[in-house]
Every structure is written in C-alpha cells, then in structure tokens.
Amino acid sequence: MNIIIIGLIFLFQILVFLCFGSLFVHFFKQTHNSIFFSLSCGFFINFALFELFALPCTLLRLPLTFLAVIWMAFSCIIVLLAIYFCRRDWKSAIMCSPKFFRESTWTLLILFASILIQMLIVFTHMDNSADASYYVGKAATDVYKNSLGLFNPYTGAELSRFNVRYLFSCFPDYNAVISKFFNLHALKQAKVIMPQIIILVTNILYYQVGMILTENNRKKSALFVFWIFLINLYSNTIYTSANFLLLRTYEGKAVLANTIITGIILCCLQIYRGKSPLFYKFLLFFITLSSVTFSSSSMLIVPLAVSAGFLTVIFIKKQYRSLGWYILYTLPNLMTGFIYLLYTKGILSFSI
Amino acid sequence: MGDVNIDELGLSFVKVCLNNYWGNICFFGFFAACILWFFCRKKHSTNLFLIYTAFLFLTIYNPIFVKYIFSKLGSDEVYYRFFWLLPVSILLGYCCVNIIDYSKTKFGTYALSFVLTILIILTGSPVKNIFTDISMPDNLFKVPDSLLEICNIIHRDSEDENPKIVAPDTTIHMLIRQYDPSLLLTIDRNTLLYRLGNPNFVFDENTPSYQVQDAIMEVVYYNDISQKNKFINAIEKTKTNYIILYDTSPICDFLQENSFENIGITDGYVIYRTPV
Numbered sequence: 323m324n325i326i327i328i329g330l331i332f333l334f335q336i337l338v339f340l341c342f343g344s345l346f347v348h349f350f351k352q353t354h355n356s357i358f359f360s361l362s363c364g365f366f367i368n369f370a371l372f373e374l375f376a377l378p379c380t381l382l383r384l385p386l387t388f389l390a391v392i393w394m395a396f397s398c399i400i401v402l403l404a405i406y407f408c409r410r411d412w413k414s415a416i417m418c419s420p421k422f423f424r425e426s427t428w429t430l431l432i433l434f435a436s437i438l439i440q441m442l443i444v445f446t447h448m449d450n451s452a453d454a455s456y457y458v459g460k461a462a463t464d465v466y467k468n469s470l471g472l473f474n475p476y477t478g479a480e481l482s483r484f485n486v487r488y489l490f491s492c493f494p495d496y497n498a499v500i501s502k503f504f505n506l507h508a509l510k511q512a513k514v515i516m517p518q519i520i521i522l523v524t525n526i527l528y529y530q531v532g533m534i535l536t537e538n539n540r541k542k543s544a545l546f547v548f549w550i551f552l553i554n555l556y557s558n559t560i561y562t563s564a565n566f567l568l569l570r571t572y573e574g575k576a577v578l579a580n581t582i583i584t585g586i587i588l589c590c591l592q593i594y595r596g597k598s599p600l601f602y603k604f605l606l607f608f609i610t611l612s613s614v615t616f617s618s619s620s621m622l623i624v625p626l627a628v629s630a631g632f633l634t635v636i637f638i639k640k641q642y643r644s645l646g647w648y649i650l651y652t653l654p655n656l657m658t659g660f661i662y663l664l665y666t667k668g669i670l671s672f673s674i
Numbered sequence: 675m676g677d678v679n680i681d682e683l684g685l686s687f688v689k690v691c692l693n694n695y696w697g698n699i700c701f702f703g704f705f706a707a708c709i710l711w712f713f714c715r716k717k718h719s720t721n722l723f724l725i726y727t728a729f730l731f732l733t734i735y736n737p738i739f740v741k742y743i744f745s746k747l748g749s750d751e752v753y754y755r756f757f758w759l760l761p762v763s764i765l766l767g768y769c770c771v772n773i774i775d776y777s778k779t780k781f782g783t784y785a786l787s788f789v790l791t792i793l794i795i796l797t798g799s800p801v802k803n804i805f806t807d808i809s810m811p812d813n814l815f816k817v818p819d820s821l822l823e824i825c826n827i828i829h830r831d832s833e834d835e836n837p838k839i840v841a842p843d844t845t846i847h848m849l850i851r852q853y854d855p856s857l858l859l860t861i862d863r864n865t866l867l868y869r870l871g872n873p874n875f876v877f878d879e880n881t882p883s884y885q886v887q888d889a890i891m892e893v894v895y896y897n898d899i900s901q902k903n904k905f906i907n908a909i910e911k912t913k914t915n916y917i918i919l920y921d922t923s924p925i926c927d928f929l930q931e932n933s934f935e936n937i938g939i940t941d942g943y944v945i946y947r948t949p950v
Binding site: 324325328442443445446447448449450451452454455456458459462463465466467474475476477478479507508509510512513514528531532534535536537542545546547549550552553554555556557558559561562563564565568569575578579580583584587590591594619622623626627629630631634635638 | 675694695696697699701719720721722725726727729730733734747749752754755756757758759761762763764766767768770771774775790791794795797798799800801802808809810811812814815816817818836844845847848849851852853855856857858859860861862863864867
C-alpha cells in the first residue's frame with residue numbers, strides 16, 4: 323500500500339511539473355517539442371516560482387502549513403490552466419508517440435533501460451552521508467515542528483538566527499511541503515520520490531542535448547543518453563557529479579551538478595545556434611533562478627557557467643543587447659552571495 | 675577536499691585538485707582528446723563546448739586566477755565543485771556516438787560499441803556494480819530496521835515527547851533525526867565531525883559548548899572513562915536522556931555502575947537511560 327501511495331505522489335509531482343512546462347511551452351508556441359521536454363522545463367519553473375513563495379514565508383516565520391496550502395493552491399491553478407490551454411497539445415503528442423516508438427524501438431528500449439537502471443540504483447542505495455542530516459533532516463524537522471528553518475536540523479534545538487548559508491536554498495522546504503500536504507514521511511519524499519524525479523529530468527535533458535548535437539536524430543540521441551549513463555556509472559570518486567547523481571541524489575548539490583548545469587548547456591547551445599532564442603533565454607532565466615533553490619554552491623558556479631556558455635556567445639555573435647539577459651541570469655546568485663558575504667562580515671544579521 | 679589549500683600548494687593547487695577529483699579515472703584525458711579532435715575537425719555542433727571549456731580554463735581553472743583571486747574567498751575545500759562545470763560526460767557520450775557513426779555495417783557498430791564499453795569499464799571506477807551491489811533497502815524510509823526499533827524503544831520508555839539522546843556512531847547520528855525529528859541530539863553534527871578528524875571543520879576547543887560535548891564524546895566514541903565526573907556533569911548539563919551504544923561497547927559496565935539503566939537491546943545496539 324505504501325509503495326502505491328508513493329507512486330501516486332510521484333505521479334502527482336510529475337503532473338504538476340508537466341503542467342508548468344506545458345503552459346510555458348504553449349505560451350511560446352514551442353509545442354513541436356516533446357512532452358518530456360515540457361516536463362523538464364516545468365521542473366525548473368516549479369522550483370524557480372517555489373523560491374518566490376518559500377523565501378518570504380521563511381523570513382516572515384510563517385508556519386509550514388501556510389506555505390503548503392498556498393503552494394498547493396497555486397499548483398492546482400496551474401494544473402487547471404494547463405488542462406484548459408494545453409489539452410490539444412497533449413493529445414497531439416500522445417497521437418504521435420506510436421510513430422516514434424516504431425521508428426526507433428530498440429534504441430528507445432536501450433534508453434528506457436538506462437534510465438530504469440539509474441532509478442533502481444538510486445532507489446536501492448542506502449546512504450548516511452553527513453549532508454543528508456541537513457537536507458533531509460531539515461525537511462523532517464520542518465514537518466515535525468510545522469515551521470520553516472526555525473529549528474536546528476542537526477540537533478532539534480531552537481535557533482536564535484537563520485542559517486544564512488542555506489537560507490535561500492528552499493529545496494528541503496519543497497520536500498517538507500509535499501510531506502506535510504500528503505501526510506507522507508519526509509524521508510519517503512526526500513529519499514525515495516524526489517531522487518527518481520531528478521534522475522528522470524536529468525536524463526530528459528541529456529536526451530535533449532543529444533537531439534541538438536545529433537541534429538534531431540532520435541536513435542543517436544537515445545544512444546547518447548546510454549553512453550552518458552555508462553560513463554557516469556564508471557565516474558566514481560567522492561567528488562564527481564556522477565557520484566552525486568547516483569548516490570546522493572536527494573541533495574541540492576546533485577541537482578546543481580547534473581540537472582542545472584546540463585540545463586544551462588542545453589539553453590546556451592540553442593541560443594548559440596539561434597534556435598528560438600527568446601524561448602531558451604526565458605528558460606535559462608528559470609534555470610538560473612531555480613538554481614538558488616537547490617544549493618548555495620550555485621552562488622559562484624551558476625554565474626560561471628552562464629559566463630562560459632552565454633556571455634562568450636554574446637561577444638562572439640556581437641549581440642550586446644543580450645547583456646541585459648546575462649545580468650538577469652547572474653543577479654539572483656550574485657545577490658545571495660553578496661547577502662551571505664555581508665552576513666559573514668557581521669553587517670547583516672538574520673535573527674529569529 | 676579539506677586536505678588541500680591554496681596557501682600551501684600555490685600554483686599547483688588546481689592540478690592537485692584535478693588529480694584528486696578524477697582519482698584513477700582516465701576520462702579527463704579522453705575529454706581533452708575529444709576537445710582536440712572536435713577542434714581539428716571544425717565540427718560546428720561542438721563549437722560552443724570549445725568556447726565554454728576555454729573560458730573555464732582561462733578563469734576558474736587558471737592557476738594564476740585561482741591563486742590571486744579565488745584564494746580571497748577562502749573556499750579551498752569546495753573548489754572541486756567547479757569541476758562539475760566541465761561537460762565531460764556529455765562530450766564523451768557524443769564522441770562515442772560519433773565513433774560508432776564511422777561504422778558502415780551492423781557488425782562494425784556492435785564491435786565498436788563493445789570496444790568502447792570495455793574501454794569505459796577498464797579506465798573508469800564504478801559507482802556501483804549493478805550485478806552485485808544492488809539490494810533492496812530494509813524499508814521505504816531507507817534506514818536500517820534497527821534504527822526504527824531504537825526509536826520505538828526510546829519513545830516507549832520516555833515520558834518526554836522530545837527526549838535528548840547521544841548516538842553511538844555517525845551512521846545513527848546522521849540518520850536518526852531524519853527518521854524521527856522528535857528526538858533531540860546532544861552532540862551537534864559539525865562538532866562530531868570535527869572531533870572525528872574531518873579537516874573541513876574548525877572549532878575553538880575552549881568554548882564551554884564544545885567542552886561539554888567533548889566530555890561526552892570522549893566516553894562514547896573513544897571509551898575514555900578516566901574523567902568520570904566531567905562526563906556525568908556534561909550529561910546533566912546537556913539534559914541528555916538516553917545514550918545508545920553498541921552492545922559490545924567496553925563502557926557498558928561503566929554506565930551501569932553509574933546508574934545508567936539498560937532499557938532495551940536491538941540488533942547490536944543497547945539503549946541506556948541516563949540518571950538525569
């Protein structure tokens with residue numbers, strides 16, 4: 323019974339991400355993209371917008387139930403809007419899928435097997451890393467105390483000031499919201515459900531990058547994902563992004579190292595090629611904004627990634643008007659970095 | 675990478691970090707070869723990767739930049755995270771697809787795929803052996819069953835909704851509040867990791883907070899019972915209610931002699947109620 327409930331909550335979150343993404347794709351008239359691509363877009367949009375809800379609630383010391391109710395209400399509105407505006411897009415995507423399966427059956431099977439094996443690895447891995455005591459401990463503590471960041475996740479003691487290093491990283495709060503709303507233990511959401519979603523979204527992004535590099539060749543893109551899976555499977559040291567993806571998937575750093583950076587590369591590739599630049603510029607904005615939610619390490623890593631992949635393109639293509647976009651991409655992370663710097667110097671204080 | 679810092683290593687900091695990051699895995703070398711191959715082939719689809727990688731090597735991977743600019747941030751121990759920016763698996767994956775493209779026959783495709791697979795296996799280091807290392811977790815919480823039983827024993831015994839405990843090892847310490855946040859921990863995570871020798875943490879050992887936790891860690895983690903009064907005072911001061919130990923711990927008798935009561939045993943662990 324438990325596994326069925328977990329499966330349903332997994333599907334609910336996939337549906338919400340799909341709705342966010344489908345609305346975005348529909349608005350930009352990019353409906354020729356796959357439904358899975360919409361799902362991956364929705365993942366970033368979901369967390370970018372969640373940050374805008376969660377951070378004020380945290381600073382205002384509002385209870386978790388308040389955040390859970392308003393976020394779920396907002397998600398329901400998005401789902402209803404998506405059903406109304408995007409149902410024809412979904413219908414045509416479903417009608418086209420048998421054709422895709424017939425064209426590349428074996429390679430798609432290899433693709434699905436690669437993703438399923440990763441999901442199995444992540445599902446079966448038992449981890450007791452020190453960082454989990456923060457990421458998962460915070461979600462569990464927030465659910466137990468019906469609060470947001472007011473208690474030390476390591477000891478359970480009441481905090482006198484916010485932990486500013488992690489203040490902006492609201493990813494554990496998202497897990498707490500889902501746990502609170504569905505009366506699900508935080509461990510199940512954080513270590514069973516969310517890692518599966520992250521694996522799925524990351525592999526969708528790899529497939530999309532493959533489609534760009536192989537010029538829309540589905541078979542080659544599927545095999546591209548397989549090769550990345552194999553390379554990641556054999557890239558094990560305690561520092562590699564693959565290690566985080568497969569063994570520490572529940573951490574925000576894993577999302578940053580694998581999903582966010584791949585998303586940035588995907589958008590920069592399309593912008594470089596001049597394909598639907600406005601759509602991918604907006605998507606890149608949501609990716610960079612959502613990166614704040616996942617990990618404080620994105621303070622420096624994301625601006626660097628954007629500088630390497632987007633700023634360089636601006637100068638090569640002499641599209642200096644796009645500098646405004648560059649500032650927009652780097653601003654959220656640089657601001658959080660600046661606030662953290664002021665806090666460490668004692669200029670700012672975040673007392674509770 | 676707590677054991678490396680820019681002040682000591684200077685301009686070789688980046689190289690040492692890169693070596694530590696990849697260990698014995700050869701993929702970075704393959705990545706460099708791929709970059710060169712795509713550069714020579716003038717392949718348009720990978721131009722952005724060349725620009726992207728060049729930018730990173732001119733900035734964050736540039737030893738001079740790192741020594742004189744990055745060093746001001748004091749983030750040496752997390753420098754390795756910047757290597758996540760390198761699109762190694764993406765470019766290597768694309769390279770594999772390109773290599774297999776050269777084959778004009780099905781046999782050639784399979785042969786090349788086999789060779790590439792063997793090459794990856796032999797030059798990499800596996801995250802998991804999918805044939806031997808996969809086993810179902812004990813439960814859907816993905817914590818040992820013994821942890822669930824420990825929490826049950828404590829709650830059955832305690833009148834307090836939030837009893838305070840000391841865990842016997844880092845496994846239980848890191849996991850217990852993830853499963854049961856109603857339990858409070860006497861020892862802070864960072865203090866514990868520092869005391870166990872993790873170089874990423876620095877503490878002033880003269881603070882009262884550290885000293886009282888250390889008095890408990892000395893007994894529970896290092897079996898040093900020479901300062902009994904200090905330990906008992908620390909237990910009282912921190913209002914610790916329970917101590918969890920291994921059932922083979924040499925300090926079990928010491929605790930029982932000092933009025934700590936054994937309230938339960940499960941799967942290699944024994945739980946003691948403190949006299950507090």
